[in-house]
Amino acid sequence: MSERKKILILGNGFDLAHFLPTKYEHFITAMCAVEKSPPSEPLSFDNIFHELLADEDFFLSKTKEMYKTEEVKIPVEDLNILKEKLSSNGWFQYFKDYLDSGIDTWIDFENEIKVVLDVICSVLEKNSDKNEIIDVKNYGGYLNIIATEFFEEFNANKNHYINVLLKLGILRSI
Known part of the structure; x- marks a missing residue:
């Protein structure tokens, strides 16, 4: 009889406790910003999270305070490659419409x-x-x-x- 192995995945909130923008909402917002970005300008942290900065001012303000977010820039070449990949990514195309649908956490996303x-x-x-x-x-x-x-x-x-x-x-x- 073969032994079944189990994997235990534990989310402890370490990333969020350190004000890293790793929520599902952060990811989809960032990818939407990439998709909508002009093709000739790099994308900065403030541009990526522009929509959330007003709504989630404390969290992202703390992120900006703790980290060198002014150095975060996606170069135009990388941005255009990412945009092309997003346009043909069925999962992103599906989930971008669900940003305001009640999918708030990664478990909601996985469900x-x-x-x-x-x-x-x-x-x-x-x-x-x-x-x-x-x-x-x-x-x-x-x-x-x-x-x-x-x-x-x-x-x-x-x-x-x-x-x-x-x-x-x-x-x-x-």
Whole structure:
């Protein structure tokens, strides 16, 4: 009999206690700032967290007080590479719409990932039961009809499933 190994992950708040902007909200806000940034200017700490500085003034002010945040700059070359990667990153495209949705902590974020993976698994399971694959490249203008027929069995969840797959870039609308 093989021994099962366990991993214990403990979050102790060390990063937040030291005023490091590592919350889920900080991450998504930073990536949104990258996505919206002008293509010819480096991005500074203040530009990255501009939206949160007013809302979370104490935390980020303390961060600025304790660390040399004025030295934080994302160079234009790196910024443009990051922007390109974000534009094709289905997970970011999905989660950026959830910034004000009640996903406040990393565990909320992880729970939402589970919801998304459940949708994907349900679709793949249904797809494998019918031994068919929706290949969006082959259906041309008929994708909407085929996708609607494929998702009919999901009943009330049909639109939710389609929207999740569209946001992740797994399903494309033509």
